[in-house]
Amino acid sequence: MPENHDIEAALKYHNATKHSYASVRTNPHFLDFANQPLPFKIYPTLEPLRLPDEMRQTGVAALSAIAESVPAQTNAAPDLSAITQLLYLSAGITRQRKYSGGEIYFRAAACTGALYEVELYLVCGELADLPAGVYHFAPAEFGLRKLRAGDYRSVLVEATGGEPAVAHAPLTVVCTCTYWRNAWKYQDRTYRHFGWDNGTLLANLLAVATAWGLPARVVCGFIDDTVNGLLDVDSQHEVAFSLVVLGHGSAIPLQSSADTSPLGLETVPLSRHEVDYPLMREIHAASSLRSTEEVPAWRGHTPPSSFPQPTGPVFQLRPLSDDEMPCDALEQVILRRGSSRKFARTPITLPQLSTILDRATRGVPADFLDPLGTQLNHLYLIIHAVEGLEPGAYFFDRDRREIECLKQGNFRDVAGYLGLEQQLPADAAVDIFFLADLRPILQRFGNRGYRAVQLEAGILGGKCYLAAYAQRLGATGLTFYDDDVTRFFSPNAEGKNAIFLVAIGNSVKRQSS
Numbered sequence: 001m002p003e004n005h006d007i008e009a010a011l012k013y014h015n016a017t018k019h020s021y022a023s024v025r026t027n028p029h030f031l032d033f034a035n036q037p038l039p040f041k042i043y044p045t046l047e048p049l050r051l052p053d054e055m056r057q058t059g060v061a062a063l064s065a066i067a068e069s070v071p072a073q074t075n076a077a078p079d080l081s082a083i084t085q086l087l088y089l090s091a092g093i094t095r096q097r098k099y100s101g102g103e104i105y106f107r108a109a110a111c112t113g114a115l116y117e118v119e120l121y122l123v124c125g126e127l128a129d130l131p132a133g134v135y136h137f138a139p140a141e142f143g144l145r146k147l148r149a150g151d152y153r154s155v156l157v158e159a160t161g162g163e164p165a166v167a168h169a170p171l172t173v174v175c176t177c178t179y180w181r182n183a184w185k186y187q188d189r190t191y192r193h194f195g196w197d198n199g200t201l202l203a204n205l206l207a208v209a210t211a212w213g214l215p216a217r218v219v220c221g222f223i224d225d226t227v228n229g230l231l232d233v234d235s236q237h238e239v240a241f242s243l244v245v246l247g248h249g250s251a252i253p254l255q256s257s258a259d260t261s262p263l264g265l266e267t268v269p270l271s272r273h274e275v276d277y278p279l280m281r282e283i284h285a286a287s288s289l290r291s292t293e294e295v296p297a298w299r300g301h302t303p304p305s306s307f308p309q310p311t312g313p314v315f316q317l318r319p320l321s322d323d324e325m326p327c328d329a330l331e332q333v334i335l336r337r338g339s340s341r342k343f344a345r346t347p348i349t350l351p352q353l354s355t356i357l358d359r360a361t362r363g364v365p366a367d368f369l370d371p372l373g374t375q376l377n378h379l380y381l382i383i384h385a386v387e388g389l390e391p392g393a394y395f396f397d398r399d400r401r402e403i404e405c406l407k408q409g410n411f412r413d414v415a416g417y418l419g420l421e422q423q424l425p426a427d428a429a430v431d432i433f434f435l436a437d438l439r440p441i442l443q444r445f446g447n448r449g450y451r452a453v454q455l456e457a458g459i460l461g462g463k464c465y466l467a468a469y470a471q472r473l474g475a476t477g478l479t480f481y482d483d484d485v486t487r488f489f490s491p492n493a494e495g496k497n498a499i500f501l502v503a504i505g506n507s508v509k510r511q512s513s
């Protein structure tokens with residue numbers, strides 16, 4: 001089995017799961033609706049503990065909550081009311097819609113295919129109105145199922161090699177991803193979706209934490225087997241992908257012998273049968289960490305990105321002033337969000353675009369982003385209709401807070417093609433592509449850097465969604481033709497890989513029938 005530092009595994013997975021004009025035409029895959037997976041993980045033998053219905057509003061402006069974070073050492077612990085909000089506004093059911101084949105339960109954060117492969121678990125000490133334990137969040141019942149009673153946080157301290165935030169965390173949320181629930185539609189490419197869909201969810205979760213005054217930190221460095229064992233997930237089907245530390249308190253006492261023996265709990269099968277895609281399990285195994293020595297060496301020290309001197313015209317970001325900045329509350333904005341299904345070909349303004357870029361890229365507190373404010377993904381734009389800017393291809397220099405025009409032109413048709421021949425990226429006002437130079441990232445973080453780069457793109461994309469909806473614009477995540485994207489932005493993007501795409505513009509409202 002390749003080890004984390006044998007980075008050919010990540011490159012192999014990435015190359016094997018690229019979309020191209022030819023690959024989508026030669027793929028015989030079809031959606032087997034008779035075998036569609038359940039959208040929920042159900043433990044039939046455990047009664048859920050209902051979460052409170054009433055929602056406390058923080059009233060904090062979404063555009064502040066997505067841009068800021070609470071200093072790491074701020075003493076704070078979430079109570080049940082805060083936990084309820086954190087769960088509801090990141091993974092709760094916020095809308096439902098009937099269709100000919102059944103009903104779709106839409107969640108607070110965008111997710112590829114509305115398949116919702118990310119599950120949330122809580123690992124907490126004694127909290128106000130919530131006893132210490134390990135819990136699974138059940139969005140369908142809006143409740144928690146207790147998997148283990150007692151304080152198991154020391155298991156996470158051990159699994160993360162004593163990560164300082166985890167070692168002081170009143171609560172850690174563990175995000176897992178379930179292969180089949182997403183692979184039913186997206187096959188092998190699902191492992192990329194784990195990062196994207198976990199990331200959009202984390203954009204919401206981090207913003208809600210900030211609004212509640214809770215320090216939060218994303219942790220990707222952990223011993224996989226230990227965390228999966230604590231939750232007792234079957235890692236052939238479901239795997240821990242990220243941890244989010246919430247709050248800060250006194251150091252967790254280390255227990256030498258927390259009993260994490262298997263629980264043997266029954267869960268309802270997702271489908272009549274599942275199709276295996278071994279490539280995903282291979283990249284997961286190859287990006288796993290296995291020893292307590294490996295983890296502390298893994299985190300921190302993000303490789304620096306240096307951007308070449310601009311050669312084209314540059315434009316400073318011009319975010320809205322404080323007076324002009326919409327202050328719609330985070331709760332309202334999350335509930336308002338929904339991926340645009342059609343864009344009007346009407347312009348947005350440069351201050352609107354600048355506000356999105358500025359607020360979404362102020363830094364993510366994560367163990368692979370050190371110091372705070374570093375970033376793995378680079379943002380490239382195709383601008384179709386932004387007042388004050390010529391249509392064309394642009395590069396966003398995050399350090400200088402300016403965008404450089406790489407080439408001018410009307411690229412609506414090209415953008416439609418690059419976004420997997422869909423209308424949405426052709427009609428948007430701007431398409432934001434996330435590209436990353438994978439080699440230095442993998443050289444520093446091993447194959448696990450691949451998880452980090454996908455997750456970061458999902459978080460930044462999720463922040464773009466919220467920044468757009470806070471300004472009453474629309475947004476949607478999109479998939480793309482990998483190498484054609486790099487070619488389009490080259491020579492600037494030479495050697496980089498396409499990671500994520502989000503389109504932004506003015507949504508055309510759905511006609512209600």
Ligand SMILES: Cc1cc2nc3c(=O)[nH]c(=O)nc-3n(C[C@H](O)[C@H](O)[C@H](O)COP(=O)(O)O)c2cc1C
Pocket residue numbers: 106107108109110111112113114196197200337338339340420422424476477478479
């Ligand atoms: C990473 C990502 C990629 C997506 N790709 C596409 C896409 O290629 N085409 C599309 O129409 N919608 C796409 N979507 C939108 C999802 O279909 C949408 O999020 C999902 O149906 C849930 O609906 P909601 O976002 O309105 O809550 C994408 C969403 C995400 C997060």
